[in-house]
Amino acid sequence: MPTIKAIVEAPIKIEMIFISFSLPMFPAYRYNFKTYAVRENEPKDYNYMKNITVEEAFESAIGAEKAAQEFFLGLEAKFSHNDEVSQLWKQYAEDEAMHARWLEGLKAKLGQEELSESIDEHTVQLLDTVAKISVEKTLEKIHDLEDAYELVNEIESGETNAIFRFLVDNFEADEKMRDFLRNQLNEHVGRLTIDLPPQFRGATARRKIKAAA
Numbered sequence: 457m458p459t460i461k462a463i464v465e466a467p468i469k470i471e472m473i474f475i476s477f478s479l480p481m482f483p484a485y486r487y488n489f490k491t492y493a494v495r496e497n498e499p500k501d502y503n504y505m506k507n508i509t510v511e512e513a514f515e516s517a518i519g520a521e522k523a524a525q526e527f528f529l530g531l532e533a534k535f536s537h538n539d540e541v542s543q544l545w546k547q548y549a550e551d552e553a554m555h556a557r558w559l560e561g562l563k564a565k566l567g568q569e570e571l572s573e574s575i576d577e578h579t580v581q582l583l584d585t586v587a588k589i590s591v592e593k594t595l596e597k598i599h600d601l602e603d604a605y606e607l608v609n610e611i612e613s614g615e616t617n618a619i620f621r622f623l624v625d626n627f628e629a630d631e632k633m634r635d636f637l638r639n640q641l642n643e644h645v646g647r648l649t650i651d652l653p654p655q656f657r658g659a660t661a662r663r664k665i666k667a668a669a
């Protein structure tokens with residue numbers, strides 16, 4: 457450690473110390489995010505934005521997968537009079553339960569230091585959107601298979617899968633496992649077109665299949 461005398465006698469050093477104190481504060485996150493670039497100009501009110509840790513992000517994401525499972529179980533009940541359709545929703549619900557378990561497993565592999573890091577603001581916004589989705593209100597909007605088809609399409613191209621993908625991309629260290637999970641997600645999203653029985657692939661046919669109240 458330099459003595460005070462040495463610092464006083466070295467104006468350059470003093471200037472350097474001053475510069476290091478006047479540098480702007482860095483945002484809290486330091487992860488090497490692969491899917492989201494850090495913005496060059498952070499908003500002035502950055503420090504007032506919601507701070508969410510990796511651990512909280514995992515918990516919200518797991519909650520979102522469980523809510524999705526609940527939604528598909530609701531659909532299964534609404535279409536229980538049609539075996540083929542209800543089987544598809546049952547499969548979706550099982551996928552969602554599996555997504556929740558995978559995220560729980562992934563979270564369990566992370567250390568406390570990593571879990572306490574802050575998540576980036578883009579993911580915070582995704583998590584916010586997902587938290588506002590009500591399973592009950594969404595199910596109320598479904599009167600026939602076409603309603604269900606449109607909503608599932610919307611949900612599966614939405615935030616829950618974006619968060620799942622983000623967590624897998626950034627926190628699954630094993631490349632093979634990462635590829636496996638990405639493939640599982642693609643297969644899951646593709647069910648609506650691939651696993652939907654051919655007789656229900658037209659909107660007019662889907663309108664005729666009514667949902668139970």
Ligand SMILES: [Fe+2]
Pocket residue numbers: 521524551552555616617620
């Ligand atoms: Fe899911």
Ligand SMILES: [Fe+2]
Pocket residue numbers: 524552612617644
């Ligand atoms: Fe899903």
